[in-house]
Amino acid sequence: MTEMTVAASTFPFLYSHDGLGALKHLRGLGYREFELMIFPPHCWPREMSAETRKSYADWLKGEGLRLTSLCYPLLDNNPNGVDQLMRRYTLDRYKEAIDFAAETSCPYVVAIPGPVNSLINPPREWMLEWFVEGVTELVAHARGTGVQILLENVPFAFLPTTKEVAEVAAMIGPEVGINFDICNAAFIKEDPAEAIRTYASMIKNVHISDSGYGEFKHDRLGTGMVDPASAAAALKEIGYQGATVMEIITDARQPGVDPDGDIRASHAILAASGWAPLG
Numbered sequence: 001m002t003e004m005t006v007a008a009s010t011f012p013f014l015y016s017h018d019g020l021g022a023l024k025h026l027r028g029l030g031y032r033e034f035e036l037m038i039f040p041p042h043c044w045p046r047e048m049s050a051e052t053r054k055s056y057a058d059w060l061k062g063e064g065l066r067l068t069s070l071c072y073p074l075l076d077n078n079p080n081g082v083d084q085l086m087r088r089y090t091l092d093r094y095k096e097a098i099d100f101a102a103e104t105s106c107p108y109v110v111a112i113p114g115p116v117n118s119l120i121n122p123p124r125e126w127m128l129e130w131f132v133e134g135v136t137e138l139v140a141h142a143r144g145t146g147v148q149i150l151l152e153n154v155p156f157a158f159l160p161t162t163k164e165v166a167e168v169a170a171m172i173g174p175e176v177g178i179n180f181d182i183c184n185a186a187f188i189k190e191d192p193a194e195a196i197r198t199y200a201s202m203i204k205n206v207h208i209s210d211s212g213y214g215e216f217k218h219d220r221l222g223t224g225m226v227d228p229a230s231a232a233a234a235l236k237e238i239g240y241q242g243a244t245v246m247e248i249i250t251d252a253r254q255p256g257v258d259p260d261g262d263i264r265a266s267h268a269i270l271a272a273s274g275w276a277p278l279g
Helices: 017-029 051-065 084-103 124-142 162-172 182-187 192-198 228-237 261-274
Strands: 006-009 033-037 066-071 108-111 149-151 177-181 202-206 245-246
Touching: 006 066, 006 261, 017 051, 051 084, 066 084, 084 108, 084 124, 108 124, 108 177, 108 202, 124 149, 124 162, 149 162, 149 202, 149 245, 162 177, 162 192, 177 182, 177 192, 182 192, 182 202, 192 228, 202 228, 228 261, 245 261
Parallel strands: 006 033, 006 245, 033 066, 066 108, 108 149, 149 177, 177 202, 202 245
Antiparallel strands: none
16 A cells, blocks of 8 residues: 655745745755645635736646645634624635635645634534535536635634534535644544544545644644644545645744744654655
C-alpha cells in the first residue's frame, strides 16, 4: 500500500506572507502539496487582480505542485449569523474562493459551520436552516467547476461533532463531503479513529495537529492528546486516498515561535506513524 501524503497549511503565515509567498516558503521546506488559507491580507480573491490570481496557477503548474484544498477560517464572518447581510457577505466570499479553486485546479473548498460563542445563541433550527440554504447555494455555484464543498467538524461551531457535520452534509446532497479534523474531534472527546471508520465514504480531506484539553489549540504534534498512529491505522483501513494537512496554527510574526520547526517535527511523527516522509 502506498504511503499517505502530507500537505502543509499556510496558516502560520497569515500575517507574515502573502499566499503565494507562503506556498514558496513551504516549497523550500520540501512540500509539494498545500492547503491555502483564504483570509485577508494573506490570500483574498476579492482583492486580487487577474494577473495575481494567474500567478498562483502558473507557479503551481510550473513547479509540478498542487493545492489540496482552500480553507476559509471564518475569523470574521459567519454563514449562519443572524444578520442576513453577514450571511450574504460570507457566501459571496466563499463563491470567490470556489472560483479561485477552479482557476488553480484545487479540488476542495472547506466550509466551516458558523461559530457560536455567546451567552444566548440563535435557535439551532434557525442556524441549521441558514447554513443548509447557504451551502446549497455554494454547491450550485461550484457545479461544473470540478470543485467540491467539504464541511469541517469544529468545536466552536454550531455543528461540533463529526456526526452532526455528516448529517447536515447528507441533507444538502451527495456533492458535499467532509473535511475531517482529527484534533477537533479529539478535543471534544470523540474517538477520531472510530469517526474515520464510521464516515469513511464522506471523508475527502483530513487535518491534523495537537492540543491539550484545557485550551483549544492546533499545536505541533507530540505536545497534546492526539494519537496519530490510531488515526493512520483507521485511514489505511478505509483506503483513504486524500491528503493529510498539517494545520499547525502559530503566528510566524511573533517572537520566539518556530513554525518551520513545528512543521518538521510534526511531519517526523506522521512519518513514524505511517504517512509519507518529507522529501
